[in-house]
Amino acid sequence: MSDEKAQVEAARAAFINDFDRFAELNLDGRSLSDAEGILAAVNELKIRHTGKKSAMAATKKLIGKVPADERGEFGQIVQAAETEIVSTIAAVDEQLNEFISKAKIELERLDVTIPGRRPATGHLHPITIVRQKIEDIFVSMGYAIEDDREIETDYYNFEALNIPEGHPARESQDTFYTTTGLALRSQTSTVQIRAMERRGVPIRILAPGKVFRRDTPDMTHVPMFHQLEGLCVDKGITMAHLKGTVTEWLRRLFGEDTKTRFRPSYFPFTEPSAEFDFSCFKCHGTGKYENDRCRPCKGSGWIELGGSGMVHPNVLRAVNVDPTIYSGFAFGFGLDRMAALMYEIDDIRYLFENDVRFLEQFK
C-alpha cells in the first residue's frame, strides 16, 4: 500500500506546490481584473488537481487495487487528501468571488442624486391652476360654471347691471370700445344677466372669465385680467348666505381657520353692497410671518379680495325676475390678484409675458 500512499502524497504535494502562490492570498490594493485573473488561475488549478484527468482522480482508481483490509484506511487517506485540496481551493475561490463581487458593486456604484430620466413636463398657467381649484370647490357646493361673451353690448355690460348712461362707472376711460361701439366686458357680471336669461331662477352659478379695462400695464395693473363672479338667486336668500358662502369657499381653499370680514361699499348692481376681506392664509391673521411683516397681507392680517352684495332689484327686473319674490347675492374678485397673492407674485405683468422661467414655478 505504500506505493499507493506515496502516489496520493505526490498528488497532494504537487497541488501544494502549485497552490503555494495562492496560499496566503492578500487582495489588498488589487484591482478587479487582478482578482479575475487569479480566479481564472485558481479555477485552472482546480481542474488540474481535481478534474477527471488529475493525479488525484487517478489515486481514486487505486482504491480498488489495494488489499481489502487496507482499502478502508486507504480510502480515508484519499478522501482526506481530496477534501483538503477542494476546501483549500474553495476557500480561495470564495475569497476571490467575494472580492470580485464587492469590486463590481463598487464599480457600478451610482450617483443617485443625478436627476431621474423623464421627459420634461410643462406647467399649467397659474391663472388656470387657481381657476380650476376654485371651480372644483363651487361645483362641489352645487354651482354651475358659466361663461359667455367677451365682447358685449352696452346693455349687458352696463344697462342691465343698473349702470345707466352717464354713470361714472361707464366712463370710456375705463372701458375698451370697439369701433362699432361694443364694449369689451369690464366685469364678469355680464354673465349674471346672460345666465339668468338662459337658465331663469333659482340659479347658482360661478362665472370665471377674462375682463378688460383701459389700464396701462404696471406692477399692479394690466388691461386684461380674469374675474370670478358668483351668483345665487332663490327665494329667501339673504346677506347671511352671502357671508356664509364666501367664508365657506375661502375655508375650503385656505383652511378651516380662515375668517372673513365684510365692509359696506358701493356697486351699482348690488344693494346693499359689501367688500370682503379674508384673514391672511400665510400668517393666519397675525400680520407677522417668521418675525417679519407678512407679505401677502402687508402686515395687516387681512387680505382685501373682492366686491359683493345683494343683487339690485333693477338687475333682477332686467331678467324678468320679480325682486319681491326672489332675492340673491353676487360676489366677484380678481383671479389674477388671487394668484398673485397665493404665489407672492410682485408684478402681475408677468402673468401675461409667458416667460417659461416664470411659468415653470407653478404647480
Added chain:
Amino acid sequence: MNISYNWLKNLIDIDLSAEDVASELTRVGLAVEGVHPHGDDFVLDIDLTSNRPDCLSHLGVAREIAAITGASVKAPAVSDEPEIPLPMVLAYDVVAINDPELCHRFTARVIKNVKIGPSPAWIVERLEAIGERSINNVADITNYVMHELGQPMHSFDNSMLVIADAEKPAAIGGIMGGLDSSITEATTNVLLEVAFFKRENIRQTSRKLGLTTEASYRFERGVDIDNLSRASDRAAELICEFAGGEMAEFIDVYPTKAEPRYAVSYDLPRAVERLTGLKVAGSECLRILNSLGISQSEEDPAAFTVPSWRYDISIEEDLVEEITRHTGYENIAEELPPAFGAGEYQDTEIRKRRLRRTLIDLGFNEAITYSFIDTKNDERFEPVPGLLDDNADEKFVTLQDSVIEGAVRMRPTLLAGVLDAAKLNFNQQHKDLKLFEIGKTFATKSGEDGLPTERELLSLVITGGDANAGRSMTQRELDFYDAKGAVEAALEAVGLSNLVFSGGDVGHLRSGQAATISSNDRVVGSIGRISEELAGDYKFKQPVYVAELDLQSLLHEETSPALYRSLPKYPAIVRDVSFLVNRTVTFDDIRASILSQGRELCRDVSFVDVYEGKGIEANERSLTIRLEYRSDERTLIETEVDAVHAE
C-alpha cells in the same frame, strides 16, 4: 379725501380717539385708509365710494359720526344778518341762466372793500392739514368752506367781471374760474358765486377738457342744492371777518327747483330681515335713518324723505343698506343657503382639462396672452377656416384705441401672442420651447345681431431641442412630427383620433412643411413650420413650428365611443419593407394602396423610418414600412406570408 379730526370736532362732539373714529367710519362704509398725525391734529385719509359725494366735506363725515354716536351735528355759525337783494335789473346783468336745465340754481354775493392779503394762521393750518395750499384770504376761505360744507364756490373780481371779454367765458361753470376775472391783490370788490350745475353736464365738460378740479369732482357727483345760500353766507361772513369786507348785494336764482325725493318702505324691519337676515327693531331703523337726515313722512308713514345731499337713496333696498351698515355688517350671520342641486362644469371643461393635462405631460407650458394684438399681424397669419366672415365689410374687430401701442385688433389668431412669447423666451436664452394657449379669437360677423364671432382656439408653438427634465443636454432637434404628435396626443385625449393631415399651403407656414388638419372632412386648423418671411419678421434663427386649431368646433364634434375587439388568437408575422420613392409619394399613399389590395392576411401597414439625403437622389426618399400579417383561423407559416408578401 383728507379729513381733519380737529375740524370734525368743531362740527360735532366726539368722545372717540382719531383711531376709533377711523375704525368706526370704516365699519359703516367710509373706508379710512390711514390716520396721519399733523401737529396736534390727526388727518383721516378716507377712500369714498362714488355714491357718497355728500361725505366730501367735514360736514358730511360729521353726519355719519352723528349716526354712529348719537351726537348732533353743530352747524357752523352763520349770521342772521338780513340779505340785501340785488336790484333785479342789475341781477340779470350779473347772473343770467341761459339754460336752467344745466344750471339749476345760482347765487351771487357781492362783498365790497375787501383787502386781499394772507389768511389767518388757523385757516392756513386747517388747509395745510388736509393738504391744501394757502393762496390768499379770499381764495382760502372759499376753499375752506368747500371742505367744510361740501359746496364748491368761486370768487371773482367784480370790477374785472364787468369788463370781461364777452367772447371769453369768465369761468367754466362748476369747473374753474377764468384768469381775466380772478382775484388779484388789487381786488376790492368780490363777487362770490355759489351754484348748482347738472351733474352729467359737468362730467361731460370735465372729460371733454380733460380737466378735473376739486369743484368739478364734487359737482359731477352731486352737491347739496339746498346748501347753497348757507355756504355763501358762511364764506361771506368769513371774508368780512378776515378780509375786512362788507356784505353787499345777494341774489339767488333758482329756476329748476329740486323735487322732494322719497324712498318707499311699508315694513322696514321686514325688508331688513328679508335682505340681510338681521332683526332690527322698527325704532332702531328710524333712529338710524333720522340721524342720517332721512325722515318718515308725516302724511304717509311708508314714505321716507331723502335729504337733498343724498343722491344714492331712492328705493327700499337703499334704506335697508343705511340701516344695515349702521347696524354693522359684522352682526350679519354666516349661513350656507339651503342645498340646491348638483353643480356642474361647463360642458367642455372636463375635456379641456384632459387636453391641457396631456399637453403639460408632453412638456408644454400654458401661456395666456393679451386678446388685443397689433394690426400688422393682419396679413401675417391665416386665421382658422370659418372664423372670418366673407360677407363682412370689415373682417376684424377693432378697438377705438388701446393702452398698448398699436394693439387695437381683437385677435383673429392666438399665434401672434404665442410667437411673441417665444421671442421673449429666446431673448432670455431659452431656446427649447413648447408653449400652448387656449383662448378666444374674434371676427366681425355680418347679419342682424351684429355681435362679433368669438371662437375658442388651441394654438401651440414648438421649437429647439427635446429636453429631458433636469438635464441640460437636449436629445435631438424638435421638428414637424413633434408638433404633429402633440396635436394628435392632445386631441386623442379628448376623444378625437381621426384627424387627417394633408399637405397644403397655409399663409403663415413654409411651403412643403405645412399641413391642414381636418376632422370629419372639415378643415379645422393648420400645422407646420413658420414661413421664412414670418421667421424674418420675428428675427427667429431656428425653425419654429406652430399649430392652430378650432377647439370650439372640435369639442362639439361627436367622439367615437371605444368598442372592444376580440384579441387576436394567433400570432402575427411582420415584414419590413423599404421603398425608394419619389418625394411626391406619401406614406398615406403607400399605406392606402397596400390596404386597398384587400389582402385578407395583411392586417396593418405602419411606419418604421424615413431616410433622405446622402446616397439618395434629391427628389427621392427611402421609406421603410412594416406590414403585419395575421390570420384569425391559424398560425401563419413563413412561406404563406412570403407568398402574399411577394404579391
